[in-house]
Amino acid sequence: MDKIRIEGGVSLRGNVRLSGAKNAALPVIASCLLTGGWHRIRNIPSLKDITTIETIMSGIGVDFRKDNDILSINSDNINECEAPYDLVKTMRASILLLGPLLARTGKAKISMPGGCAIGARPVNLHLKALVSMGVDMSLDHGYINAKTDRLKGADIFFDIPSVTGTENIMMAAVKAEGPTILKNAAKEPEITDLACMLRSMGARIQGDGTDTIVINGVEDLTPAEHDIIPDRIEAGTFMIASAMTKGEIKIFGCRPDHLSAVIEKLRSVGADIEITDNCLFVKGPEIIKSADIKTMPFPGFPTDLQAQFMTLMCIARGSSVIEETIFENRFIHVSELKRMGADITINGNQALVRGKDRLLAAPVMATDLRASASLILAGLVAQGGRTEVNRIYHLDRGYEALERKFQGLGARVWREKA
Numbered sequence: 293m294d295k296i297r298i299e300g301g302v303s304l305r306g307n308v309r310l311s312g313a314k315n316a317a318l319p320v321i322a323s324c325l326l327t328g329g330w331h332r333i334r335n336i337p338s339l340k341d342i343t344t345i346e347t348i349m350s351g352i353g354v355d356f357r358k359d360n361d362i363l364s365i366n367s368d369n370i371n372e373c374e375a376p377y378d379l380v381k382t383m384r385a386s387i388l389l390l391g392p393l394l395a396r397t398g399k400a401k402i403s404m405p406g407g408c409a410i411g412a413r414p415v416n417l418h419l420k421a422l423v424s425m426g427v428d429m430s431l432d433h434g435y436i437n438a439k440t441d442r443l444k445g446a447d448i449f450f451d452i453p454s455v456t457g458t459e460n461i462m463m464a465a466v467k468a469e470g471p472t473i474l475k476n477a478a479k480e481p482e483i484t485d486l487a488c489m490l491r492s493m494g495a496r497i498q499g500d501g502t503d504t505i506v507i508n509g510v511e512d513l514t515p516a517e518h519d520i521i522p523d524r525i526e527a528g529t530f531m532i533a534s535a536m537t538k539g540e541i542k543i544f545g546c547r548p549d550h551l552s553a554v555i556e557k558l559r560s561v562g563a564d565i566e567i568t569d570n571c572l573f574v575k576g577p578e579i580i581k582s583a584d585i586k587t588m589p590f591p592g593f594p595t596d597l598q599a600q601f602m603t604l605m606c607i608a609r610g611s612s613v614i615e616e617t618i619f620e621n622r623f624i625h626v627s628e629l630k631r632m633g634a635d636i637t638i639n640g641n642q643a644l645v646r647g648k649d650r651l652l653a654a655p656v657m658a659t660d661l662r663a664s665a666s667l668i669l670a671g672l673v674a675q676g677g678r679t680e681v682n683r684i685y686h687l688d689r690g691y692e693a694l695e696r697k698f699q700g701l702g703a704r705v706w707r708e709k710a
C-alpha cells in the first residue's frame with residue numbers, strides 16, 4: 293500500500309489549480325444513463341471513485357472515452373441494470389445509479405451500501421421517495437431490487453436534506469409522469485451542478501439551490517455537454533494548509549461563492565483572504581486564533597472540511613469546540629492527531645481542541661478520505677522528523693494528485709509506492 297511521507301516546517305508559497313469536484317462529477321456521470329448518445333463532460337478529476345463508477349457503468353454496457361479531463365459517455369447499449377457488491381462496497385455513491393436506471397429501464401439491482409467509517413449512512417430516504425414514485429422495492433440477499441412500469445411524479449418531503457438522496461430523486465423525476473416536488477431538499481452546489489447538466493439534457497427543473505425543487509417530467513432527453521464545478525473541499529483544504537503554515541497561496545479555478553462559510557471562519561482565525569473572480573489568495577496569520585465550528589448542510593460549514601479545520605485548531609492559540617452534526621462517527625482522525633501530540637477531548641458529537649505550540653511528526657494511519665487530508669495537513673507543520681501517513685488509498689478516492697500539488701507549493705512531501 294502506498295504511503296505519504298512529509299517533512300514539516302515549510303511555509304507554502306505559490307499557485308495551485310483546483311480539480312473538478314468529485315461529488316459533482318459522480319452524479320453527473322450517473323445521469324448519462326438517462327439517455328443514449330454521446331455526452332461530453334469536462335473538468336473530470338482523476339480519482340479512484342471516478343474509475344469505480346466507470347467500472348460499474350461499463351459492466352452495465354456504458355461506453356467511456358477519456359481525453360485528459362474530458363470524459364465522453366455513451367449509454368446506447370445498456371444490457372444490465374446491476375451494480376455488484378464488490379464495487380459498491382468500495383464506493384457508497386454507487387447508489388446514485390438507482391434513480392437514473394429506474395428512469396431509463398424501469399429496473400435496477402444495486403448492492404445495498406453498508407455502513408462506513410464515518411457513520412451508518414442509511415439510504416432509507418432514497419428508497420422511501422422512490423416507493424412514493426411508484427417503485428416496487430425489495431431487499432434480496434443484500435441487493436436492492438427495484439422495478440416500476442412507469443415512474444410517477446410525487447410530493448416528497450425529506451426528513452433530512454440528503455445530498456445523494458436529492459440527486460437520486462432528481463434523476464428519477466426528470467422522466468416521471470407529472471411533477472415531482474421535493475421539499476427539504478439539499479442545497480449543496482453539487483445539486484445545482486447536476487440540475488444544470490439535467491437541464492442541458494432537456495429536463496425541466498426549478499428551485500435547485502433552495503430547499504424546494506420542482507421537476508416536471510419530460511418524455512425525451514438528449515445528450516449534453518457539461519463542465520464540472522471546481523472542488524470546494526479541495527479549495528478549503530488548501531486554504532487551511534496556507535493558514536496553518538503561514539503560507540501565501542493563490543488558489544485558481546475557484547468558486548468563492550461555494551466557500552462563504554469557510555472564508556468567514558478562516559478570516560476569524562486570522563487568515564488574510566483576498567477574493568478576485570475565480571481566485572482566492574490566502575495568507576496565513578503569525579498567530580492562529582481559535583474558533584468554534586458546527587458542521588451544517590450548505591451553506592453552513594461543510595462536514596467534509598471538519599477534520600482539516602480541527603487540525604488547524606490543534607495549533608491555534610486557545611481552545612475551540614468542533615461540533616459534528618452530519619455524521620455520527622466523524623472523529624476517527626482524532627486518535628491519530630493525538631499520536632502527533634494534539635490535545636483533543638471528545639464528548640458525544642463535540643470535540644474540545646486545546647491548541648498547542650506544535651505537533652510532532654509520527655507514523656499515522658488514514659481512516660477515511662477527509663481524515664487522510666487532515667493528517668497530511670498535520671504533517672505539514674509537524675516538527676522533529678518525518679510524518680508517515682499510511683493507508684493512503686482513502687486519499688486517492690477523492691483528492692487528485694494532492695501530494696504533487698503540495699510539492700508545487702514547496703512542501704516536502706513524497707509518495708512512497710508499495
Ligand code: EPU
Pocket residue numbers: 315318385411412413414415416417418419452453454455456457478595596618619620661662690
Ligand atoms: N441520511 C439518512 N438516510 C438517508 C440518507 C441520509 O439518514 O437515506 C443521513 C446520513 O446518515 C447523514 C445525513 O443524512 O447523517 C446526511 O447524509 P447525506 O445523504 O447528505 O450524505 P451523502 O449524500 O451520503 C454526500 C457526500 C459526502 C458528504 C455528505 C454531506 C457524495 C458522493 N458524498 O454524502 O461526501 O460528506 O454528502 O455533505 O456526494 C466525502 O466526499 O468525503 C463525503 C463523505
